[in-house]
Amino acid sequence: MIEIRQLHKHYETAQGRVEVLKGIDLDVQSGTITAVVGPSGAGKSTLSHCISLLEKPSSGQILVEGKDLSVLSGKELCAERRAIGTIFQNSALLRRMTVAENVALPLRNLGVVHHEMENRVAELLNRVGLADWANSYPGELSGGQRQRVGIARALALRPRLLLSDEATSGLDPESTTQVLELLDSLRTDLGLAIILITHEMDVVRHIADRVAQLDGGRIAEYGELRGLVADPGSVTGSKLLPLRPDLVPAGYDFTLTVAYQAANVDPAWISRLGTEHGARVALLGGSVEAHHEGTLGRVEIGLAGIAAEQAIAVLAGWGLRATPRSQQLLSSVADRAERIEVAV
Missing domain, CATH: 3.30.70.260 (ACT domain)
Structure with a gap:
């Protein structure tokens, strides 16, 4: 289970302090998908960076199975960040590395022995349906295939939370469906907690269990997808x-x-x-x-x-x-x- 408690993030600028996140509370159970939606400027990207610990929150807690990752630093933070796998909007693959080498990168950085690394990469590529593309380069793949490679790489260190940051943005409908079906199977088969940050309501309807509407750095509305849609007074439900x-x-x-x-x-x-x-x-x-x-x-x-x-x-x-x-x-x-x- 992932728990986010009173998460704040501010930046100091020449014009003074700018508060981007203003006390975010969010729970994501294992085996479920929570979508975070909101207009541009609502704080979705900053929330993503804080959850993945690419940026340190100004205050608040990010608890993974009860352990607060937001207070860690150095080697301890690097070790605990393995619990969070991130899928980026553009897949962020290295063009001069093969598909297999891209997936192996987190394992190589961790110092996993060669034969174990090869076995894990083969397992992951088979999982995302790209076993036959192991020796290909990112430029030879479609956008949907590159995103599936990104998912395989995010799974390399066996995370407990998968953070999808606009992972389907820009994909064609068929590729979007393939990525969503893969995320759905990972949630079910591996019991992953998944946070889906997106502006695409079609994606949310297709896969999410719960939805958090972010507005002005705060969660304006939060609940089960079906309940929000059924609530005649729900702004989020009317958008879904x-x-x-x-x-x-x-x-x-x-x-x-x-x-x-x-x-x-x-x-x-x-x-x-x-x-x-x-x-x-x-x-x-x-x-x-x-x-x-x-x-x-x-x-x-x-x-x-x-x-x-x-x-x-x-x-x-x-x-x-x-x-x-x-x-x-x-x-x-x-x-x-x-x-x-x-x-x-």
């Missing part, structure tokens, strides 16, 4: 699965925002509202996707022929959380109509 709700369509009484709470929701729930409860349903928009823990989705529907309270109760029984929007929208329509009438 955005809706573009329209006004209540003609012939319908109200609209509902419906979020998937249960892992396995009957895909025919919309038609069931009609066949079992006599409702007329208009699908206004939404997004429903497969997730490693089940279906994830948010949908906007218009309804008629059923009371809002009844529809909400029925949907709750099917593992769906429904939130009415009609009062707000109808009030908005009424207000505009009143203003127009007065103006006329």
Whole structure:
């Protein structure tokens, strides 16, 4: 387990002290993936550098299985940093080294004997699906392949935390999927704790268990992915699965925002509202996707022929959380109509 407690980072500039991280608290359990998202300037890169100990925090703790790495220095810090493997945005491979030599670099620096190093490199390249590319150079690989080499190198010293810093940024969709599937298998097979720092919400939806929204150097929102998406008041949830709700369509009484709470929701729930409860349903928009823990989705529907309270109760029984929007929208329509009438 990785625990980050009251992490602060500031820099002294000619204009004075600039606080970039302002008390970050974060827990990442073994075998889980936590995504850290946020706008440019929110502090994601600084947080990444502090977690990997490329930069020393100004204050706070970074605990790996109870040991505070932030207070260490010298040889002791070098030894304990092996617990953290980092995957960089551009893979950071050395162009004049072969794939195998790049993966072996951390082992060579540690002084691992040659035959053990060869065995470990072969094991890792097989793990990332690049055993046949061992003697190739980075320039001969695709972007996705280079990133998988970077993952193999990050795993060389058997870390307990894997830090992925914008690792899929700039990759094509197929390569992104391959990298994410690899990270997912590592989380499951090796029990790694993974922190995924990214601005790509598609990536977060695909793989994360929990999400932390970083804003202005603080965590503005933090929780399980499914819970955030299902929460109608969650700003992060609305960004993960955005809706573009329209006004209540003609012939319908109200609209509902419906979020998937249960892992396995009957895909025919919309038609069931009609066949079992006599409702007329208009699908206004939404997004429903497969997730490693089940279906994830948010949908906007218009309804008629059923009371809002009844529809909400029925949907709750099917593992769906429904939130009415009609009062707000109808009030908005009424207000505009009143203003127009007065103006006329």
